[in-house]
Amino acid sequence: MRVDLPLSSTPRTRLGRLRERGRSDREELYAVLDAGMICHLGVVIDGAPVVLPTGYGRIGDTLYLHGSSANRSLLAAGGQQVCVTITLLDGLVCARSVFHHSMNYRSAVVLGAGRLVTGADERLAALRAVTQQLTPGRWDHVRPPTRKELAATAVVAVPLAEASVKVRTGPPSDDDEDYASPAWAGVLPAALVFGQPEPDPALSEAIPVPDHITGMAGRARADIRPAPAAPDRTS
Amino acid sequence: MRVDLPLSSTPRTRLGRLRERGRSDREELYAVLDAGMICHLGVVIDGAPVVLPTGYGRIGDTLYLHGSSANRSLLAAGGQQVCVTITLLDGLVCARSVFHHSMNYRSAVVLGAGRLVTGADERLAALRAVTQQLTPGRWDHVRPPTRKELAATAVVAVPLAEASVKVRTGPPSDDDEDYASPAWAGVLPAALVFGQPEPDPALSEAIPVPDHITGMAGRARADIRPAPAAPDRTS
Numbered sequence: 001m002r003v004d005l006p007l008s009s010t011p012r013t014r015l016g017r018l019r020e021r022g023r024s025d026r027e028e029l030y031a032v033l034d035a036g037m038i039c040h041l042g043v044v045i046d047g048a049p050v051v052l053p054t055g056y057g058r059i060g061d062t063l064y065l066h067g068s069s070a071n072r073s074l075l076a077a078g079g080q081q082v083c084v085t086i087t088l089l090d091g092l093v094c095a096r097s098v099f100h101h102s103m104n105y106r107s108a109v110v111l112g113a114g115r116l117v118t119g120a121d122e123r124l125a126a127l128r129a130v131t132q133q134l135t136p137g138r139w140d141h142v143r144p145p146t147r148k149e150l151a152a153t154a155v156v157a158v159p160l161a162e163a164s165v166k167v168r169t170g171p172p173s174d175d176d177e178d179y180a181s182p183a184w185a186g187v188l189p190a191a192l193v194f195g196q197p198e199p200d201p202a203l204s205e206a207i208p209v210p211d212h213i214t215g216m217a218g219r220a221r222a223d224i225r226p227a228p229a230a231p232d233r234t235s
Numbered sequence: 236m237r238v239d240l241p242l243s244s245t246p247r248t249r250l251g252r253l254r255e256r257g258r259s260d261r262e263e264l265y266a267v268l269d270a271g272m273i274c275h276l277g278v279v280i281d282g283a284p285v286v287l288p289t290g291y292g293r294i295g296d297t298l299y300l301h302g303s304s305a306n307r308s309l310l311a312a313g314g315q316q317v318c319v320t321i322t323l324l325d326g327l328v329c330a331r332s333v334f335h336h337s338m339n340y341r342s343a344v345v346l347g348a349g350r351l352v353t354g355a356d357e358r359l360a361a362l363r364a365v366t367q368q369l370t371p372g373r374w375d376h377v378r379p380p381t382r383k384e385l386a387a388t389a390v391v392a393v394p395l396a397e398a399s400v401k402v403r404t405g406p407p408s409d410d411d412e413d414y415a416s417p418a419w420a421g422v423l424p425a426a427l428v429f430g431q432p433e434p435d436p437a438l439s440e441a442i443p444v445p446d447h448i449t450g451m452a453g454r455a456r457a458d459i460r461p462a463p464a465a466p467d468r469t470s
Contacts, residue, residue, distance in 0.1 A: 101369075188452065192324065195425070
């Protein structure tokens with residue numbers, strides 16, 4: 001797949017409404033994926049949908065999810081069509097009518113065939129991407145996985161070939177006649193913010209908080225440099 | 236359904252692993268649902284899962300979702316088994332090994348048959364619950380929906396009968412031999428925080444920011460009183 005190609009627009013991802021919010025640009029997709037912390041994985045089990053939150057990472061045009069090798073949804077995902085959705089809430093859009101209330105958000109919906117990753121190198125790179133997605137710099141700070149731990153971990157790959165991105169920004173859009181309303185209208189911004197690190201009570205006081213943690217503390221996720229997920233930075 | 240009964244545990248919601256994180260108590264479910272802002276709705280369309288983020292509200296033992304009456308996923312949800320998942324990220328759990336990294340979170344997974352709500356009273360109560368879930372006090376501040384707006388809105392009900400709640404709190408849990416590691420370990424707390432309100436540029440300066448907005452500004456969602464979603468408060 002050529003990275004500079006636009007995302008394919010299929011009947012499933014073509015936006016049936018709110019077309020103005022659809023952005024078929026691949027860079028927009030990367031931006032949403034790289035800014036997220038958690039995805040919601042949808043699979044079909046016994047004919048019914050199951051949606052589970054989990055961590056993820058991106059390497060180039062592949063999304064990687066991981067979890068316990070006993071996780072039924074993750075195992076089911078390796079060999080069926082899945083849907084992976086990432087949603088970032090940016091604000092509550094308060095209009096002058098109930099009807100026009102909305103949210104400012106960025107979301108990505110990725111559709112594709114899940115593939116259970118079995119190659120040792122790809123599995124390790126994927127786990128690194130998942131770890132770095134949440135806490136850039138963490139992977140090199142801690143003990144790498146043992147063979148036994150790797151055996152207890154399932155990794156699923158989903159190609160970034162069929163996807164849609166939706167973004168809403170800005171103030172409410174009200175009906176003309178409602179602009180004379182005495183109601184307050186505007187946006188209440190929202191963001192995921194990190195607090196101050198809480199050391200493990202079992203931690204030696206001689207061990208300082210490392211830069212990769214202090215660099216996130218007290219800051220909004222949106223203000224933190226995306227995890228190094230691009231192919232040229234995962235080697 | 237008796238509200239004081241525990242949630243039913245079915246093969247789908249019985250937790251196959253990490254049983255200690257499963258809480259079958261209904262109050263725990265209410266607490267997670269009432270604290271959330273966005274749910275992820277999973278449906279099956281043409282045999283494949285589709286997961287979309289949307290607002291929701293709770294009235295007693297019913298979860299209500301709403302959206303455009305042209306929203307294919309929402310319409311599909313009215314008449315099939317659906318999965319509604321709410322996830323709240325509370326912190327990044329940084330262990331001494333890659334393998335034991337985790338997140339502190341609260342999540343609820345609700346499984347059930349979606350029902351397209353057609354009764355006028357129930358639809359209005361549901362829309363009120365959805366609006367109040369995001370911004371308590373907002374419903375009474377703005378213009379209610381017109382008949383035309385109601386016709387453009389789909390409301391789906393999902394019974395809170397089959398569900399699971401998972402909660403993780405506290406510091407990392409490392410392998411015994413890793414406690415001698417020089418790596419920093421602990422929790423980096425995370426929370427959804429509201430900023431300062433941004434008035435609509437078209438808003439008259441004579442209209443002050445109302446209490447229901449100032450009461451949320453600069454505060455974490457977790458510190459804001461849950462929306463009035465219980466049955467005795469929706470009348």
